[in-house]
Amino acid sequence: MAGAALKTNLPDVLKTLLDDPRVTVRRAGVPDPKGKCVVYWMQRAQRGVGNHAVNLAVYVANELGLPLVVYFAGISNFPHANLRHYVFLNQGLSDIEEDLAKRNITFVMRRAPHESHEKLLADVHAACVIGDENPMREPERWRKRLAAKITIPFWTVDADVVVPSKLIEKAQYGAYTIRPRLYRMLPEFLVPYQNPHALYAWKRPRGFYADSVHEDMTHGWKDLDRSVKPVEAWTGGTHAGLKRLKLFTGKMLRDYEAQRNRPETDGTSCLSPYLHYGHVGSQTIALAVEAAVAKDPSLKSARDSYFNELIAWRELAVNFVRHTSNYDTADHAEAWAKKTIAEHAKDEREWLYTLKQLERAETYDELWNAAQIQMVRHGWMHNYLRMYWAKKILEWTPDAATAVKYCVHLNDKYFLDGRDPNGYAGIAWAIVGKFDRAWNERPIFGKIRYMSGASTGRKFNSKRYIQQMHALPSGDPQ
Numbered sequence: 001m002a003g004a005a006l007k008t009n010l011p012d013v014l015k016t017l018l019d020d021p022r023v024t025v026r027r028a029g030v031p032d033p034k035g036k037c038v039v040y041w042m043q044r045a046q047r048g049v050g051n052h053a054v055n056l057a058v059y060v061a062n063e064l065g066l067p068l069v070v071y072f073a074g075i076s077n078f079p080h081a082n083l084r085h086y087v088f089l090n091q092g093l094s095d096i097e098e099d100l101a102k103r104n105i106t107f108v109m110r111r112a113p114h115e116s117h118e119k120l121l122a123d124v125h126a127a128c129v130i131g132d133e134n135p136m137r138e139p140e141r142w143r144k145r146l147a148a149k150i151t152i153p154f155w156t157v158d159a160d161v162v163v164p165s166k167l168i169e170k171a172q173y174g175a176y177t178i179r180p181r182l183y184r185m186l187p188e189f190l191v192p193y194q195n196p197h198a199l200y201a202w203k204r205p206r207g208f209y210a211d212s213v214h215e216d217m218t219h220g221w222k223d224l225d226r227s228v229k230p231v232e233a234w235t236g237g238t239h240a241g242l243k244r245l246k247l248f249t250g251k252m253l254r255d256y257e258a259q260r261n262r263p264e265t266d267g268t269s270c271l272s273p274y275l276h277y278g279h280v281g282s283q284t285i286a287l288a289v290e291a292a293v294a295k296d297p298s299l300k301s302a303r304d305s306y307f308n309e310l311i312a313w314r315e316l317a318v319n320f321v322r323h324t325s326n327y328d329t330a331d332h333a334e335a336w337a338k339k340t341i342a343e344h345a346k347d348e349r350e351w352l353y354t355l356k357q358l359e360r361a362e363t364y365d366e367l368w369n370a371a372q373i374q375m376v377r378h379g380w381m382h383n384y385l386r387m388y389w390a391k392k393i394l395e396w397t398p399d400a401a402t403a404v405k406y407c408v409h410l411n412d413k414y415f416l417d418g419r420d421p422n423g424y425a426g427i428a429w430a431i432v433g434k435f436d437r438a439w440n441e442r443p444i445f446g447k448i449r450y451m452s453g454a455s456t457g458r459k460f461n462s463k464r465y466i467q468q469m470h471a472l473p474s475g476d477p478q
């Protein structure tokens with residue numbers, strides 16, 4: 001439906017708000033005049049500040065003269081999520097409640113089995129619903145399903161990228177194609193958030209049901225996979241994420257270029273879990289980096305290097321998942337990659353490992369085992385080793401399809417930042433050469449870029465890294 005048709009009969013102020021390229025009208029119409037509040041269904045952008053979706057919801061609520069309720073549905077069966085992921089998410093909920101309260105907004109959490117959206121919308125008499133965006137398959141399906149079920153307007157806001165993803169209409173070939181397009185639009189979109197306050201407070205109806213954000217949201221969920229333990233070294237939530245951001249921009253950014261490929265040092269921002277849960281938005285991070293550069297212009301080249309990851313590569317991953325329905329398989333490979341993989345399908349593999357052997361870090365390769373230990377025990381791995389880790393799995397499994405399958409399984413099971421577009425894009429890059437070019441041909445890999453253990457290990461103090469990983473508190477798979 002044309003944009004104009006979707007917005008007929010809306011007050012002019014709302015029409016203007018919906019003209020924002022971050023906004024998608026998923027269900028057209030006018031807000032229910034009998035509605036008692038506006039609801040923002042928070043899913044991906046799990047934060048109370050620095051959130052375009054909260055902001056739009058506040059503007060709409062203020063315009064309609066209604067209070068705003070922010071709703072989080074604690075579902076028990078999020079695809080591939082286990083106890084480790086839920087604990088990190090749970091830690092973020094009290095920050096959301098606190099930050100929203102400062103803006104005169106009520107946060108409501110209902111967890112399974114009480115998490116029905118339709119019930120919540122009926123209980124609060126919502127006039128309209130605002131949502132956020134998530135390019136992944138299942139979350140996108142939830143949005144479509146909700147739009148089909150409800151009768152009030154439903155608008156979603158692309159809150160977790162700097163440049164609204166629909167402005168990059170087509171699937172991109174690589175960082176080199178998306179980067180100039182994104183950077184051209186930064187002056188328009190990399191601007192401070194306003195964090196407006198809601199004018200009208202919501203009064204909780206008598207007998208209204210909500211779960212406490214301070215309690216274990218997984219309590220009583222019998223089918224939840226609890227085998228992957230939480231990682232004590234990480235604390236989820238906006239406040240912990242912003243603290244890390246402050247440390248990064250204040251003390252670490254200066255050395256980012258020099259340190260970012262040294263897995264034995266704490267040299268990168270480690271913000272990926274916070275970005276994944278939306279505890280901190282990429283725009284907030286980018287603005288903090290810009291503020292550091294404004295104070296000290298010698299940080300410019302560190303900023304450029306960091307933005308290449310945070311904006312170019314991260315938003316390329318979002319673009320990839322948005323436009324590639326089979327993003328978590330090997331089937332989307334480019335023609336050259338498919339050809340070279342097929343030509344080398346029968347190459348002899350000296351080592352073949354089962355998924356269990358890989359999971360338990362039982363390979364001949366000490367460096368790879370250490371990286372796998374970091375994944376399992378720490379819930380995170382350094383980027384340089386993620387590349388090596390995935391490429392070795394291609395070498396050690398019968399074919400590329402199996403390699404992608406094993407990588408996705410382990411990536412999503414153990415990483416706090418797993419189940420994210422970045423993971424699928426990273427695995428696609430490593431296994432089927434997505435966003436890469438053809439390299440010199442060699443066994444098994446064909447023209448897919450190869451990384452040798454010897455040269456990877458020489459580029460940093462791998463001995464120290466291996467020792468560090470073995471010293472991590474245990475939590476190994478049974």
Ligand SMILES: Cc1cc2nc3c(=O)[nH]c(=O)nc-3n(C[C@H](O)[C@H](O)[C@H](O)COP(=O)(O)OP(=O)(O)OC[C@H]3O[C@@H](n4cnc5c(N)ncnc54)[C@H](O)[C@@H]3O)c2cc1C
Nearest residue numbers: 268269270271272309310313314383386417418422423426
């Ligand atoms: C095989 C493989 C699997 C990966 N799996 C994941 C995953 O599950 N989740 C995840 O968030 N990232 C994944 N990455 C990308 C990258 O390794 C991590 O984002 C990064 O290591 C996170 O650490 P950091 O926050 O300290 O990064 P920094 O170097 O501080 O970078 C800042 C931010 O930029 C983004 N970024 C950095 N490198 C990349 C990249 N190569 N591609 C896309 N975005 C990037 C991340 O959001 C990161 O938090 C994967 C990469 C590969 C090669």
